[in-house]
Each structure stands twice: as C-alpha cells, then as structure tokens.
Amino acid sequence: MGTGSHPVLQLSGVGRHFLQGENQISILDGADFTLHAGETVALVAPSGTGKSTLLHLAGLLEHPDEGDVLVNGVSCAGLPDDRRTAIRRSEIGFVYQFHHLLPEFSALENIMMPQLISGLPKADARERAEQLLDYMRIGHRADHRPAELSGGEQQRVAIARAVANAPLVLLADEPTGNLDPETAGYVFEALDALVRQSGLSAVIATHNHDLASLMNRRVTLHDGKVVEV
Numbered sequence: 001m002g003t004g005s006h007p008v009l010q011l012s013g014v015g016r017h018f019l020q021g022e023n024q025i026s027i028l029d030g031a032d033f034t035l036h037a038g039e040t041v042a043l044v045a046p047s048g049t050g051k052s053t054l055l056h057l058a059g060l061l062e063h064p065d066e067g068d069v070l071v072n073g074v075s076c077a078g079l080p081d082d083r084r085t086a087i088r089r090s091e092i093g094f095v096y097q098f099h100h101l102l103p104e105f106s107a108l109e110n111i112m113m114p115q116l117i118s119g120l121p122k123a124d125a126r127e128r129a130e131q132l133l134d135y136m137r138i139g140h141r142a143d144h145r146p147a148e149l150s151g152g153e154q155q156r157v158a159i160a161r162a163v164a165n166a167p168l169v170l171l172a173d174e175p176t177g178n179l180d181p182e183t184a185g186y187v188f189e190a191l192d193a194l195v196r197q198s199g200l201s202a203v204i205a206t207h208n209h210d211l212a213s214l215m216n217r218r219v220t221l222h223d224g225k226v227v228e229v
C-alpha cells in the first residue's frame with residue numbers, strides 16, 4: 001500500500017437488523033470499516049456472524065437499515081437504484097462461495113458478459129477474457145460450460161469474471177469455502193496474485209487462517225462491529 005492511498009470503500013455506522021421470530025437481532029450495529037486503495041483485507045469470523053451480510057452491503061447488493069456505504073468517496077445511502085447499480089457495475093467485482101456462473105454459456109462467454117453489458121466492443125471483451133483465462137491458467141478450458149469444469153476451475157472463471165471490468169474493489173464471500181484444501185490453496189493464491197497484479201483493493205471472507213495470512217490485514221466481526229485482529 002503506497003503512501004497517501006485513499007479510501008476506496010467505507011462503511012460508516014452501518015446497521016442491519018433481522019426479525020427472527022418475535023425478536024429483532026442486530027447482525028451489524030454501527031459498523032465502521034475503511035478499505036484503502038491497493039489494500040487486501042481478510043474478513044475472518046465464525047459462521048452466522050454477518051460476513052455475507054457485510055459483503056452484500058459493501059457491494060451495494062443490499063441496503064443497510066442505518067448508516068452509509070461510500071464507494072470511492074461517493075455516498076450511496078441516498079442514491080436511486082439505477083445510480084447504485086451503475087456504481088456496482090463499474091466499481092465492484094463480486095465472487096460468491098458458489099460460482100454463480102451462467103450454465104448455458106462457456107467460460108469465455110461468462111467472462112465477456114459483464115464487459116458486453118458495460119458496452120465494450122465484443123472483440124475487446126473477448127481479448128480481455130482470453131487474457132484472464134490464461135492468467136488463471138485455464139485458457140484451454142475457454143469453450144467449456146461451467147458443468148464441464150472442476151470446482152476449482154469454475155471458481156477461477158468466477159474470479160476472472162469479477163475482475164473483467166477492472167473494478168476498483170473486489171469482494172469475495174468465502175471464494176474457496178466449497179473446495180478441498182489443496183484446490184482452495186491454489187485458487188486463493190491465484191486470486192491473491194491477480195488482485196496484486198492489477199492493483200485492486202479487496203475484502204475476502206474466509207474461514208481459512210493460512211489463506212487469510214496472505215492478505216495485508218485481518219478483521220473480524222464482534223457485536224455487530226468490524227474489529228481489527
């Protein structure tokens with residue numbers, strides 16, 4: 001992380017509450033968090049403490065009940081949905097625990113898709129997708145559909161898709177949680193290398209402490225707040 005790096009993602013006093021039976025439970029409650037440009041942060045917390053909730057709010061996939069999410073300094077709390085969607089598409093890449101690839105399209109087409117939606121010419125989208133597949137060392141799998149790929153390959157395609165539009169921030173929700181330990185290590189290292197090579201900032205939720213130690217910084221969730229480890 002260089003000196004003078006600016007915040008690319010900020011959670012400010014974020015709350016998220018759910019009704020469970022008769023009780024309201026606060027999963028996030030006045031949570032603050034700042035991610036700086038070029039920084040990688042591991043989010044390591046027990047199951048059910050709100051990692052997915054936090055990432056969904058940070059990725060503008062859901063609204064907080066209180067507080068604000070700022071992406072590159074832009075306050076998103078009061079923005080209309082179309083502006084939030086535009087910011088999400090251009091600034092955020094998201095990797096889910098299960099790949100969420102489109103089953104009827106090839107690996108290459110899945111990676112081209114977000115670029116085509118953003119209006120990039122098809123030839124450029126294809127070139128970028130091919131480069132990313134090569135970088136993830138699955139160039140030979142370009143024409144295969146998700147069901148024809150191994151779990152590790154599927155997740156590498158999902159990572160390539162998430163960074164295809166050169167987002168400012170990559171968010172990953174247990175991207176290797178579904179893989180055997182050896183494959184998980186391999187995929188996580190590829191993800192880490194890609195993030196560093198492209199100068200991305202990232203928040204990656206993982207249960208795996210070895211993988212978390214590859215990141216610049218570790219945080220956890222406690223009583224609805226983000227705390228440094």
Ligand SMILES: Nc1ncnc2c1ncn2[C@@H]1O[C@H](COP(=O)(O)OP(=O)(O)OP(=O)(O)O)[C@@H](O)[C@H]1O
Pocket residue numbers: 018019027045046047048049050051052053054
């Ligand atoms: N839409 C919802 N309605 C009600 N409760 C919810 C909702 N979404 C999440 N929760 C509850 O909030 C808590 C946190 O969920 P979340 O998925 O964020 O945890 P997590 O830390 O990501 O867990 P895991 O590691 O198991 O994925 C859980 O108890 C969950 O049941």
